[in-house]
Amino acid sequence: MKEIVVPELAESITEGTVAEWLVQKGEKVEKGDAILELETDKVNVEVNSDFTGVLAEVLVEEGDDVEVGDVIAKIDENGEAGGSSSESSEETVEKEEKKEEPSTEKQAEEKKEEPAKEEKEETDATDQPVASPATRKRARELGIDLNDIKPKDPVGRISKEDVEAAASQKAEGSKAKSSKKEETSEKTEFDKPVEREKLSRRRQTIAKRLVEVQQEAAMLTTFNEVDMTNIMKLRSERKDEFLDKHGVKLGFMSFFTKAVVGALKEFPLVNSEIQGKEVVKKKFYDIGMAVSTEEGLVVPVVRDADRLSFAGIEKEVGDLAKKARDGKLTLDDLSGGSFTITNGGIFGSLLSTPILNSPQVGILGMHTIQKRPVVMPDDSIEVRPMMYLALSYDHRIIDGREAVQFLVRVKEMIEDPYDLLLEG
Missing domain, CATH: 3.30.559.10 (Chloramphenicol acetyltransferase-like domain)
Structure with missing residues (x-):
């Protein structure tokens, strides 16, 4: 595993706040790809990956404060999108151990079921929505889950237009619920409804x-x-x-x-x-x-x-x-x-x-x-x-x-x- 750390930002800037993850856990990244947007006192900067592989671990969440030198993620250079090399090797060892065990009727039945089960797991692992990094970023900005989108592209690739359409539908649904939310807003030290918003780092x-x-x-x-x-x-x-x-x-x-x-x-x-x-x-x-x-x-x-x-x-x-x-x-x-x-x-x-x-x-x-x-x-x-x-x-x-x-x-x-x- 290779560690991704917060790089040197500027002479007067030693910390920042995680604004947005541009790559999700399990996704493939290339060396030099931007994986994280960091909000500093002055500007937002992108943190790039120094390695090619799969984003295996995310150690900080959006909104967390980090300092220069902090480890924020880990890259598996041998991993594949949707899984990791360590997981694959563990599955291989388990399969070999099962083959060496004495055969019984129950084990025989389990072995018959294993191929179908493994096939399903493989499908689940690789059944990721097909979309460009720009489309994924736009979906995160709009709060849209790519798994909920049915693409118009016959090949199955999700476009920005698909994301925008899904966002419009979501907005219409939110308007219908807005009046109800106002009626059920929580009571605070104020007698009338208020909205709280965290101050940005800047x-x-x-x-x-x-x-x-x-x-x-x-x-x-x-x-x-x-x-x-x-x-x-x-x-x-x-x-x-x-x-x-x-x-x-x-x-x-x-x-x-x-x-x-x-x-x-x-x-x-x-x-x-x-x-x-x-x-x-x-x-x-x-x-x-x-x-x-x-x-x-x-x-x-x-x-x-x-x-x-x-x-x-x-x-x-x-x-x-x-x-x-x-x-x-x-x-x-x-x-x-x-x-x-x-x-x-x-x-x-x-x-x-x-x-x-x-x-x-x-x-x-x-x-x-x-x-x-x-x-x-x-x-x-x-x-x-x-x-x-x-x-x-x-x-x-x-x-x-x-x-x-x-x-x-x-x-x-x-x-x-x-x-x-x-x-x-």
């Missing part, structure tokens, strides 16, 4: 880290507002040309990223972190972009943003956002980062206080654009598209003066995007 980690940041850092937030007139005008003028040339839309994120990088170069403490009794000033500009997903907030990182063009930033932001929505972010996509930008404006937030992404000491919060009356330098009043900006920072190493000046510098560059484009 959500638990997010909650833990957010609380830690507020307890450990001297977090403070400063606010300002920026006039978006010029940047909106520039986008309107250049958006078609930009799209034709680069194949990506010109958004706000590239402008804000460039402005943040420029301000970080002027105020390097905002691009640092505390390590023990030292302040580590980072000479690189890896900007995290907070993205909301169904499983929680993730912060993929745009590497070397200072070296990227506007088009390069827009492409990178778009690619990372798509990977986040599709659940395909890797640990490399999420590691590191020197400063973070979060945009609550896409959800309609007018003003908020962003929480630091530890161990970073600064985070910029963008908000929705709202037309408001603004007093101009000549005392006239105009309606302008305005956005509130928020900078949360760690007051242990960043003084209020630096924080305010940093945010003012971002505001100045956003309000003069033509100059920002030239400085690039």
Whole structure:
């Protein structure tokens, strides 16, 4: 038997939760096949088999917590799907022993029955539903037993369409029972029905880290507002040309990223972190972009943003956002980062206080654009598209003066995007 252990995941990740078994006990696996999906603090990763054989033993169940190095399964390299080599050898020994025993009428009758019995056992062992790994995974996701499906394929192979059809029938049956279940729901400390759901490992980690940041850092937030007139005008003028040339839309994120990088170069403490009794000033500009997903907030990182063009930033932001929505972010996509930008404006937030992404000491919060009356330098009043900006920072190493000046510098560059484009 060969042991499958939880591999090294990342420098800062030592444990995870079993999210889903992709291969079931008794099924054949090839070397390199994914057999298990593991949920970590940041992303879901697949654990691959280092051996070819049959999954003989499953030592952990879905929902169990495991650590790097834990044995989670055993592979029988000599086994066959539906059984194992050890079982086959035991059956052979038993048969040989029976042949050597003195023959009696009862034994003769048993020997006559044995072939039929063995044939039935062999049929049961190999009578597994025929389906591809992708179909089996989809069936597990929908909670469908492949043994209950009658395939449309004359050969007997179960397809994804068969699984989806079975799931639809199951859903219709569940709707019919839903009202009855509500009436018979268990009484809890609440007077009315509730639904309990276990927090995912990622959500638990997010909650833990957010609380830690507020307890450990001297977090403070400063606010300002920026006039978006010029940047909106520039986008309107250049958006078609930009799209034709680069194949990506010109958004706000590239402008804000460039402005943040420029301000970080002027105020390097905002691009640092505390390590023990030292302040580590980072000479690189890896900007995290907070993205909301169904499983929680993730912060993929745009590497070397200072070296990227506007088009390069827009492409990178778009690619990372798509990977986040599709659940395909890797640990490399999420590691590191020197400063973070979060945009609550896409959800309609007018003003908020962003929480630091530890161990970073600064985070910029963008908000929705709202037309408001603004007093101009000549005392006239105009309606302008305005956005509130928020900078949360760690007051242990960043003084209020630096924080305010940093945010003012971002505001100045956003309000003069033509100059920002030239400085690039």
